Amino acid sequence: MNKQLRKAVIAGNWKMNKTPAEAKELIEGIKPLVKNADCDVVVCVPYVDLSVVLEATKGTNIGVGAENCHWENSGAFTGEISAPMLTSMGVQYVIIGHSERRTYFGETDQTVNKRIRAALNAGLNVILCVGESLEQREQGITAELVAMQTKIALCGVTKEELKKMIIAYEPIWAIGTGKTATAQQANEVCAVIRSVIADLYGKDAADAFTIQYGGSMNAKNAAELLAQPDVDGGLIGGASLKPADFAEIVKAASK
């Protein structure tokens, strides 16, 4: 498999951080540091920050995403945001199925699938998150679990639509904990995901498919993780809130 064929994508996940004024400051800090990036750069931000960040990134190489979306286009779903609402603003990406949504907000593989299909229908690029808990890793079921999460999430997604998707492998035990998967662990599971894609859509689709690692990726460990044959990028939480660190990761992906 030729890694060079694939697009490297570094995406920030700001989670529930930054008011609009703070978001403006952060994105202005990031912009000049990543302007020569030789990879795709995306920031996924809270809904209330989207306007400000979209405005600030106009004409730059930074794509903008949301952190979730609902599966219906509109209706009685108090507190939710739909995919067409996002595209109407100019949003290009959305994260679906982040483990924090699965753990704290009752997201299931089935609702993840519904949200992905709605997002793709609206024309969004999707960053799907999959990953195991520490308990599941210790039980030795990581590969099976991640394969199952991937298969259910992709139900009804066509080969053409798959081109608008990225999968982020994010071991739950590595998120926000400072514990990173070893480069080998990250690569192993990313390779499992790629083989699932190959089974479902063929080798050509799998070879071209971007798979990220996420979970305490930072300026220090990014280069080693990104050098793995099946790791094509990163989904970055904590370090994406620090312009210099985020830029360092973008640089590591640009090599």
Ligand code: PGA
């Ligand atoms: P982290 O978060 O980089 O802070 O571990 C990654 C994520 O949750 O996407």
